[in-house]
Amino acid sequence: MPIDKTSHYGKLAYLNDGNPSASEDSWDGSPKDADRWGITWSRPYNLDRVIYTTGAMFSNGGWFASGLTVQVRNNFVWTTVTGLAVNPAYPYDANAGPYRRFTLTFANTSGDGVRIVGRPGGSASFTSIGELEVYFDG
Template identity: 50%
Template sequence: MPSKYVSADGRDLWLQSNWWEAPAPTPADNYNFNLRKVRLTPYRSSRPSNRPSASINLARSGSDVTAVQISADHANWTYYNDGDRTKSEDSFDGTNKLVDFWGYTFSRSYWMNRVVYTTGAMADDGGWFSGFAGGLRVQVRRGFTWEDVERSRIAPAYPYSASAGAFTTYTLTFDETWGDGIRIIGEPGGSAHYTSIAELEVFFV
């Protein structure tokens, strides 16, 4: 972030990133000198005020929804936030990761108690979560700290193997909680150590 290109108030700047991958539907790789414009919004703490609703998916209707994932080289994060359960993304990056996660952060806090996770495409070497490191868990973010939710249940039972199945939906329910971020997290399975996702929905029911 060259200081020459930072605005006087520090909120607007240009980020130098010499490699990037354009997202679908016209993916393209480019290894060259690149600058991307960035605008920073100061953090403001908030208390949740949303009311229960089985139809409001916070992943799509929340304030300033930002996808978070562990692998930085995948561009199609919109796949798990577009309402289409037939397209998917995975976290394969050639490393032996001990943890993998998919989730969102928001610019304000929300009440939450349900996450609906649809797996993506799978292969012989990975695409699912393993049963190690506490299995598949849900975490919320408060005060920039990620914490496990209380009394999380998964239906149907998650098999922690390739039997989890491609494009299969699992509902994770937990005690009512709040935060400005939410994610599913666990150890990736398979010899290639990666997971897949088609959709991740968030509700306060």
């Protein structure tokens, strides 16, 4: 089940529908300190990699400004992963670009949910997402 902090259009299915060119954003007209996009499941899964595809970009936001990380949920508690690496490096500005893929790898873990979290960017303080893919490479 897709989760977010705020969705502009209410189209959370876009997060994992297999179509990265359809996107959602978190614009709601209010400043926020953190934004998050994620997926939860009815049981735990092993995971060690997510691919975040950015969504549409706008002159006033659509990217993360700082602190992009991954959190995993166990027993309704979110914990930041260890050993995080982002490839390519996330630029933390509009250069993140529309519909670009960023691979976030981390130490093997398990949980019943995963989300990306960070401070939203732009003068309107929001992020966008085209897709969030979750993998376990072992």
